[in-house]
Amino acid sequence: MAELRVLNKDKKSSTVKDSAALTTQLAAGLEKIGLAMKSRTWRREGRAGLGPLQRQVLMLLQSKPEQRARVSTVANELAVRLPTASEVIATLERKQLVRRRHDMSDRRVVVAQLTAKGNRACTPTSRMPDRLATATEALSEPEQVILLTSLVKMIRSLQEQGEISATRMCVSCQFFRPNQHDNAERPHHCDYLKAPFSDSSLRLNCQVYEPASTAQVNQTWASFIGSRTA
Ligand code: SF4
Structure with a gap:
């Protein structure tokens, strides 16, 4: 009986270790996918030539009334720092996917709005990198x-x-x-x-x-x- 208790205890300890190893492996796998999504090759090969954060900004703007939002709102909703959001929006503006304007009600506030080209870049076929779609199709x-x-x-x-x-x-x-x-x-x-x-x-x-x-x-x-x- 005593031996059985020890066996059960060992089994439990092994199960705990197995599940810890599994969560570590899953986290490592997700990190690898995250790294792959940041790779230059991946960004270049996205149909609209967009990185993941750029696509997130476009999709966020598309979901807003009049397809526009304050830069600070974009930063808050995507949980990135304000300079990061500003930089991404400036990049999207250079690609003519977004235009920036001062808010009419408060000239100190900058608002980003989707352009017609930006709206087209949000279509289901162009917003997801082919490689990610291919990976999920597997x-x-x-x-x-x-x-x-x-x-x-x-x-x-x-x-x-x-x-x-x-x-x-x-x-x-x-x-x-x-x-x-x-x-x-x-x-x-x-x-x-x-x-x-x-x-x-x-x-x-x-x-x-x-x-x-x-x-x-x-x-x-x-x-x-x-x-x-x-
Ligand atoms: S599909 Fe889901 S998220 Fe959209 S309105 Fe219905 S419940 Fe809400």
Whole structure:
């Protein structure tokens, strides 16, 4: 009996070590993808010749009323420093994808607005580097869905750690009703679209997103995650 207890204890310790090794490996893998996305080759080969942060700025502007936002808003929402946001916007202006103006209501404030060319660069086919699309296509459809829901969880964790600001995800949207339907294929409901939808249709950057209150987000998250941990 004593021996069994020792074996169980050792097994538990080994399981803990295995899971620590796995999280280390996953973090290393994600870092490698992050490094690859910063590589010059990758940036050059993006269809619009855009780096990841440049694309994020364009997509953020596209989601705003009149496709414009203060530079400080861009910095806040993308969780980057103000000089970094200013530099990226200046680069996008040189590429004629964005124009900068002083805010009419406060001349000290600089506003960035998407140009028609910038808007075209946000189309689904041009905003994602081919290599990233190819890499995700290497996964089976069930694997893609698992990756998508895993990304949702990781993004939320990074938000809670203060590493990234709120993104326009279903799980923090006031229209999201998780697990509302008795339908394993499409259990969730969007009150804006008035339609059920599946995990594979969860949005990470929805155009019609409206932020929910903190209380609603916490409640929604508990309901969304509850069925996965049961
Ligand atoms: S409006 Fe968009 S973000 Fe909100 S629940 Fe519907 S699909 Fe998701």
